[in-house]
Structures are given as structure tokens and as C-alpha cells.
């Protein structure tokens with residue numbers, strides 16, 4: 001009975017006929033072909049080849065072999081009735097050294113992907129940077145080197161010139177908070193750098209590159225819809241004690257506000273005292289260049305975090321109370337299933353009058369799916385997606401400017417430092433044989449979008 005009520009509630013029509021439905025992917029996680037046709041090395045190629053960096057010693061050299069199977073996988077997007085396909089461009093496929101000579105084979109490949117999407121009636125949505133920096137640039141400091149603003153601008157210019165005649169929706173970067181935090185502070189993602197001295201310049205140069213890249217797109221493609229995406233988790237304090245509440249405010253500033261606020265012209269969040277050292281990297285004139293008037297903002301939400309005061313946690317004096325210690329439903333990532341998180345995040349970002357439009361550019365869940373007799377039944381993912389969508393609908397009915405929803409992700413894939421273990425796909429992949437099986441969640445999404 002309950003599921004019938006939910007089904008009615010998430011009927012596609014209730015979101016309105018202009019609501020955008022899609023599915024999201026990223027180059028490193030699916031393409032494989034790590035050294036094919038002139039591609040340069042990326043920081044992820046180097047990182048995942050190092051011992052102990054990726055769970056079970058996995059690497060993404062083959063991944064789901066999307067590079068060779070893109071037609072088959074785009075056919076599956078079509079088979080699932082998904083009208084919009086978000087994918088990222090691999091910078092080192094286009095510019096093997098990050099800057100300088102262009103690799104024509106890389107341009108040809110993305111032209112083929114774009115053309116095949118359009119031929120199948122699927123709208124391509126491009127992310128320009130989903131974390132695969134050319135390694136040649138990392139050798140010069142990567143995101144910590146201010147020259148990256150120019151390197152990135154050169155790359156964006158080439159993509160706009162080569163693909164802009166057909167691609168209408170662009171996202172400059174994917175989740176800068178994650179690649180700077182995990183890659184330049186904790187060292188658990190590529191390039192494996194650590195410490196505040198790497199994190200702060202990486203953050204500032206990422207913000208300046210996002211706006212510089214967006215300006216290039218605007219100048220070259222005046223008709224394009226230009227956005228950028230952010231990871232966001234709904235933050236709640238562990239208790240009503242003032243110290244826990246203040247800790248939650250700091251974590252919210254770090255995880256949810258650090259990038260969006262400068263981009264909206266509001267500056268870096270004042271609650272983060274550690275940012276005072278950012279001044280070292282801010283040059284005269286930067287404040288004006290931190291801002292861009294985006295057509296849309298992409299939000300990516302999976303869960304909520306509970307935060308408590310922690311005297312011994314440097315810089316932030318706050319820590320997360322892990323979901324597995326809270327006796328709550330979990331995904332295979334150990335993240336809490338908490339559908340209201342997406343509602344609260346929409347409400348929170350809706351408050352910024354400068355944001356014109358929000359697309360939920362990622363939401364989904366990993367569960368330990370298994371193939372049985374050619375079928376994959378994943379009721380937990382179906383329930384997860386339904387419950388989160390119900391919350392999206394609630395926010396929309398209350399007037400939130402949310403215009404679309406993209407499931408993370410099309411097929412099971414390479415989940416960064418977690419390797420192939422967490423399966424997020426609507427479609428199961430047998431990584432030995434590359435066989436694809438549409439999961440029951442994929443069939444459910446196809447029915448919803450029919």
C-alpha cells in the first residue's frame with residue numbers, strides 16, 4: 001500500500017513537463033583506455049598505480065570500457081528512456097601535457113560520443129573537470145600553482161571551440177570541495193597531497209579557475225547554459241549544546257559554503273578562521289574574479305552528517321559522528337540513507353537569491369548488488385531513489401527553484417579510492433566480462449520516465 005502511495009507521489013508529471021531528467025557519469029570512472037590514442041597520464045593514472053591507494057589494488061585502466069563501448073551504453077541510456085546524459089571530458093585526452101599540442105584523437109572521440117547521443121535523441125551535458133588533472137601539470141604543482149588558471153582556460157577554450165556547436169549545457173567543474181579536500185588535504189584521492197599549505201591555494205585557484213572557465217564559455221558560446229556542480233551534505237549538530245551547534249556551523253561552512261559563496265560574490269565564509277591564511281594566496285583584483293553569474297548551479301547530495309565539537313581536530317574543532325555508530329540505515333559507502341537531506345539542501349541553497357536555477361546533478365546509492373540468473377534485483381536502491389525524489393518534489397512544491405534530477409550513475413563503475421566494490425549503477429557490470437544487466441532500479445527509472 002505504502003509503495004503505491006509513493007509511486008503516485010513520484011509520478012513524472014508531478015514534477016512538471018519542463019523538469020529535466022538525466023543520469024550522470026565521469027570519465028575516469030567509466031572510460032578505461034587509460035593510454036589509448038595519445039591520451040596523456042592523469043593524476044588518477046599515477047595515483048591508482050601506487051600500492052595501497054585504491055581498495056583491493058583496483059585501478060581504472062579498463063573501468064567499464066566506455067571508451068570502446070560508448071555506443072552500447074548510450075543505447076542503454078535510450079533504452080531506459082533517459083533524455084539527458086551527463087559525462088565528463090578527460091583533460092589529458094584533449095591535451096596530453098595539460099597545455100600545448102592538442103590530441104586530435106581525443107577531440108574525435110568526444111565528437112563521436114556527442115554525435116551519438118544526439119543521434120539517439122539524448123541531450124549531452126558536459127562536465128569539463130571531474131578530477132583527472134594531466135599529470136604533467138601536477139608535476140608543476142597542479143591546483144596549488146596559480147598558473148593553473150591559464151592552463152585551465154586554455155583547455156576550456158579548446159572544448160568550447162570543438163564541442164560548443166552541439167552541446168548546450170556545460171558544467172565547469174565537479175565538486176571542487178572533494179578534489180581539493182580529498183586530493184590536497186587528506187591525500188586519500190589523487191594527487192595524494194596533504195596539509196593546509198596545499199589545500200588553501202588549491203581551493204583559491206579552483207574558485208578562480210571555475211569563474212575563468214565560465215567566462216570563456218560565456219564569451220565563446222553566448223547561447224549556452226553554464227553551470228558548475230557542488231557536493232553538499234545536510235549538516236546537523238549532535239546536540240543542542242552551543243559548542244556542537246557552533247561546530248556544525250563551521251562544518252556547514254566548509255562542506256556546503258566554501259565554494260558557492262565566493263562565486264556568488266559573498267566572499268569566503270567568515271566562520272572558518274583557518275581561511276585567514278588564504279590571504280597569502282589572494283592577489284589584488286582576485287575578489288572581482290571570484291564571481292560569476294551562472295545560469296544554473298548543480299547540487300549533488302547523498303546524505304546528511306551529524307557534527308560534534310572536537311577540541312583535538314585541527315583547524316575546525318569539529319568531527320563527524322559516523323553513520324555506522326548511529327544505528328541508522330546505511331549504503332555500501334557507510335553513508336546514512338536520509339531522504340530529507342536532499343530537501344534541506346534544496347531549501348538551504350534556495351535561500352541564495354543569486355542562484356537562478358538548481359539542477360540536482362547527482363543523487364544515488366551504492367548497495368552490494370549481485371547478479372542471479374541474468375537478473376539483478378536491487379529493491380533498496382529503488383526505495384532510496386523514490387524516497388529522495390519524494391523529498392525533491394516536496395521542496396519543488398514549496399517553491400524551490402529545482403529544475404532537474406540526474407541519477408548517479410548509469411553503470412557500476414570505478415568508485416575512486418573505493419575501487420569497484422561499491423556499485424552505484426542503474427545497470428550492473430560484470431567487470432570480468434563487461435556484460436551489462438539492467439537492474440530493477442534501471443527498469444523502475446525507465447518506467448518513471450516513459
Ligand code: BGC
Nearest residue numbers: 026174175178231362408415
Ligand atoms: C562524485 C562521483 C562519485 C559519487 C559517489 C560524487 O562525489 O561526483 O564521482 O562517484 O559522488 O561517491
